[in-house]
Amino acid sequence: MQTEDRFTIIGAGIGGLTAALALKQAGLQPLIYESAPEIKPVGAGILLASNAMQVFDKLGVRGKIENAGCKVSKIRITDAKLTTISESELEKFEQQFGVYNVAIHRADLQKILAEEIGFQNIQLSKRLLNIESGNTLKLIFDYGTSVQSDVVIAADGIKSLVRNKVFNTGTLRDSTQRCWRGVCEIELPTNYNQVAIEAWGKGKRFGFVKISEKKIYWYAVINESLMRKASLGELFQEFHEDVLHIISRTPEDKIFYSEIFDLQPITQWQKGKVCLLGDAAHATTPNMGQGACQAIEDAYTLGKLFQEAKSTEDVFAKYEKLRIKKAHFVVNTSWQIGKIAHYENDFAIWFRNFIVKSIPKSINEKQLQKVFDISYV
Numbered sequence: 001m002q003t004e005d006r007f008t009i010i011g012a013g014i015g016g017l018t019a020a021l022a023l024k025q026a027g028l029q030p031l032i033y034e035s036a037p038e039i040k041p042v043g044a045g046i047l048l049a050s051n052a053m054q055v056f057d058k059l060g061v062r063g064k065i066e067n068a069g070c071k072v073s074k075i076r077i078t079d080a081k082l083t084t085i086s087e088s089e090l091e092k093f094e095q096q097f098g099v100y101n102v103a104i105h106r107a108d109l110q111k112i113l114a115e116e117i118g119f120q121n122i123q124l125s126k127r128l129l130n131i132e133s134g135n136t137l138k139l140i141f142d143y144g145t146s147v148q149s150d151v152v153i154a155a156d157g158i159k160s161l162v163r164n165k166v167f168n169t170g171t172l173r174d175s176t177q178r179c180w181r182g183v184c185e186i187e188l189p190t191n192y193n194q195v196a197i198e199a200w201g202k203g204k205r206f207g208f209v210k211i212s213e214k215k216i217y218w219y220a221v222i223n224e225s226l227m228r229k230a231s232l233g234e235l236f237q238e239f240h241e242d243v244l245h246i247i248s249r250t251p252e253d254k255i256f257y258s259e260i261f262d263l264q265p266i267t268q269w270q271k272g273k274v275c276l277l278g279d280a281a282h283a284t285t286p287n288m289g290q291g292a293c294q295a296i297e298d299a300y301t302l303g304k305l306f307q308e309a310k311s312t313e314d315v316f317a318k319y320e321k322l323r324i325k326k327a328h329f330v331v332n333t334s335w336q337i338g339k340i341a342h343y344e345n346d347f348a349i350w351f352r353n354f355i356v357k358s359i360p361k362s363i364n365e366k367q368l369q370k371v372f373d374i375s376y377v
């Protein structure tokens, strides 16, 4: 690999920003091109699991992220009335991996990453329209501008233009689940400290976690078939009063709606000197809270391989080989969890809760171990 190669990253989401940081630490000087006029993520929180926090530890930003967010030491699944169905203690993993799981506002996370990379390395209002390959790669942006690049990392999200143009692949799957997210200022009892809760109702669920002393990040997901013209409070009226309180305390203009899609697993993430990263390569439903964590793992893998490698093609081939199995495991498992969490039939719900309650702790821990472990990189 030529260190004077020009490295370009398309997209300044969590994936693109982390990739820039990892490449910078590998001694490279990537430039990010982002279509939006500012780095302004959806006003919601995000759970950064142990695998992501281990990466941030290695990239030297763990402390900043921990300080800006809240530690999460338990993941609790409950019924709609917040009665526990199952609980995973994360303390064992905190000791094993030396990091906490952290819930944080997306804006705070992206600000930390952007500051670390340097704003001069992020070109805003640059929407990529096309990519042409010759001796080098020609990137054509809107308003008739273009640049030449030797290497392109496409972190341009689930609808990736690069994936469509260069790889000519990618089927988006509609989960038929619809989602609202928000952040509200509220003081909840201390028994909610350090716990990420997901309450499963009938074809709907509600999750929430503290992201700072007085701020809660929450999400509400419902089967499309149950959507009707009603307020969110009405749609979730059978849920615990704390859930309804959280919803009612969130200003309506601070609630964001999205339709939940994923990317049917694709088998090729790299071609020559172009590769896909994050949602562009393996967008997943959010049911395991792993979409961004997997993008962060991609970024770390690339950075590490570039530190060791001889050629870009070699790095990209190894990256795909190392990462694809785990990323697809997450996509497929998350898809299944989404279906199970949204049963509408009373007997199916009772039976599901019975099974989830009876699953031995060791099985849950084995699954978490698999997701949190990044020692394969």
Ligand SMILES: Cc1cc2nc3c(=O)[nH]c(=O)nc-3n(C[C@H](O)[C@H](O)[C@H](O)COP(=O)(O)OP(=O)(O)OC[C@H]3O[C@@H](n4cnc5c(N)ncnc54)[C@H](O)[C@@H]3O)c2cc1C
Binding pocket: 010, 011, 012, 013, 014, 015, 016, 033, 034, 035, 036, 045, 046, 047, 048, 049, 126, 127, 128, 129, 155, 156, 157, 158, 160, 161, 179, 181, 219, 258, 277, 278, 279, 280, 283, 284, 285, 286, 289, 290, 291, 292, 293, 294, 295
């Ligand atoms: C409801 C919900 C909850 C979630 N919760 C979690 C969670 O708790 N934990 C977790 O790990 N993950 C979670 N995720 C998943 C996570 O949000 C995504 O996986 C992650 O944000 C993907 O990052 P990315 O950088 O790959 O893509 P994106 O965040 O989509 O970023 C892509 C960037 O590229 C830019 N771009 C797109 N096209 C172009 C173009 N042509 N030219 C230039 N720029 C372009 C976009 O403007 C954007 O800034 C959740 C997702 C949803 C929907």
